[in-house]
Amino acid sequence: MIFPSDTYKRMTSSPGGMKFIHEVIARSIKLKNEGKEIVDCGLGESSHGLLAKVIEAGMEALKKDEFYYVRPTQGLVELRAEISRQISKEFQLSVDSENVIVTPGAELGIDLVFKSILNPGDEVVIFDPFFIPFATIAITYGARPVFVDTFENGFLPSLKLMKKKISKKTKIIILNSPNNPTGRVFNKKLVEEITFFAKERKIYLLSDETYCFFDFEKIFFSPFNIYPEGTIVVRSFSKQYSMMGYKVGYIVSSTKIANYIKALQIPGWAAPRISSLMALAALKSSNPQSVIENYESKRDNLYKGLNEFGLVDYLPEGAFYFYLKCPSGNSLNFALELADKGLLVIPAFSTKNTHVRLSYGAIEKEQIPKILDAIESVL
Numbered sequence: 001m002i003f004p005s006d007t008y009k010r011m012t013s014s015p016g017g018m019k020f021i022h023e024v025i026a027r028s029i030k031l032k033n034e035g036k037e038i039v040d041c042g043l044g045e046s047s048h049g050l051l052a053k054v055i056e057a058g059m060e061a062l063k064k065d066e067f068y069y070v071r072p073t074q075g076l077v078e079l080r081a082e083i084s085r086q087i088s089k090e091f092q093l094s095v096d097s098e099n100v101i102v103t104p105g106a107e108l109g110i111d112l113v114f115k116s117i118l119n120p121g122d123e124v125v126i127f128d129p130f131f132i133p134f135a136t137i138a139i140t141y142g143a144r145p146v147f148v149d150t151f152e153n154g155f156l157p158s159l160k161l162m163k164k165k166i167s168k169k170t171k172i173i174i175l176n177s178p179n180n181p182t183g184r185v186f187n188k189k190l191v192e193e194i195t196f197f198a199k200e201r202k203i204y205l206l207s208d209e210t211y212c213f214f215d216f217e218k219i220f221f222s223p224f225n226i227y228p229e230g231t232i233v234v235r236s237f238s239k240q241y242s243m244m245g246y247k248v249g250y251i252v253s254s255t256k257i258a259n260y261i262k263a264l265q266i267p268g269w270a271a272p273r274i275s276s277l278m279a280l281a282a283l284k285s286s287n288p289q290s291v292i293e294n295y296e297s298k299r300d301n302l303y304k305g306l307n308e309f310g311l312v313d314y315l316p317e318g319a320f321y322f323y324l325k326c327p328s329g330n331s332l333n334f335a336l337e338l339a340d341k342g343l344l345v346i347p348a349f350s351t352k353n354t355h356v357r358l359s360y361g362a363i364e365k366e367q368i369p370k371i372l373d374a375i376e377s378v379l
């Protein structure tokens with residue numbers, strides 16, 4: 001008889017609502033198979049398509065049959081050099097390419113960061129609601145997620161509440177702005193307050209900047225600006241360049257942490273070569289302004305309806321999510337009811353069970369009336 005490992009048990013009982021997600025997705029697949037049309041506002045995907053130069057780079061790599069593994073494991077030299085050039089410019093700092101580690105997606109980047117610095121018993125401060133893997137990965141390595149509630153503060157972190165959760169065991173505070181699942185972007189003053197506190201206490205900051213491109217009000221501010229020695233930045237090509245399935249992300253950190261991570265990166269875990277070449281082409285081109293305008297316009301149209309229904313009371317400044325309050329207070333039931341009406345949304349993303357996340361990343365503007373009709377029909 002084979003029993004699951006303790007890691008399995010820890011991961012599968014991790015907070016955030018992963019079980020609910022499986023349940024709602026299974027329901028929507030069943031309905032689809034039965035022929036029902038489902039508008040997919042479930043997974044966080046962008047849909048503006050690959051840039052022409054990115055497709056060209058991928059085709060070129062295929063033609064040359066670039067079959068070999070990426071060496072060194074921390075990423076294609078040219079890609080890391082371009083990231084270091086752009087990051088140095090953005091932060092007005094000299095960031096060496098040795099401080100940049102390319103990973104097969106940002107999620108695996110988070111995994112490597114936690115694996116390299118967390119010990120069993122360490123505490124990881126997470127603002128609730130949250131991107132579920134933050135908690136799951138921390139728990140995998142025996143650390144304890146410590147949640148700071150933001151529900152009463154418009155989903156913005158409160159320094160006062162956070163300080164109450166800090167202990168001698170606090171190893172990392174996670175900032176995720178623009179935020180998944182709330183769409184909030186934390187302003188400079190707020191980021192500065194948290195960052196100065198972390199710096200004074202010598203606590204690491206993990207800054208997940210996966211959505212920094214989706215910053216409609218130009219509010220985004222990275223803690224790396226003021227605490228580069230203790231901030232670990234994680235970014236991704238997935239959403240900004242619609243490259244989800246190509247799996248490329250990267251970490252920017254101090255030399256000390258970068259060296260830990262390099263030592264842990266098993267050679268087979270490098271980001272794929274073809275994806276890395278496409279990511280390099282993406283960095284060298286840029287999305288036209290119309291891309292961001294299109295997301296902003298979808299946000300504005302949806303907001304009007306969702307706000308009238310009383311499901312959301314703030315305009316999300318970034319990412320491509322709405323975090324909706326469920327009238328019955330039960331997110332799983334609300335999501336299942338909506339699936340039956342032809343709309344897939346994801347419940348929870350929290351220790352609470354009161355909200356669902358609606359992703360408008362991959363929908364067309366023309367689908368908005370259908371989304372609002374489905375919601376209205378269950379209110």
Ligand SMILES: Cc1ncc(COP(=O)(O)O)c(C=O)c1O
Nearest residue numbers: 105106107131180210236238249
């Ligand atoms: C906050 C956040 N971080 C990281 C990721 C993962 O990105 P990647 O596709 O690069 O693994 C996501 C994807 O949804 C995300 O929402």
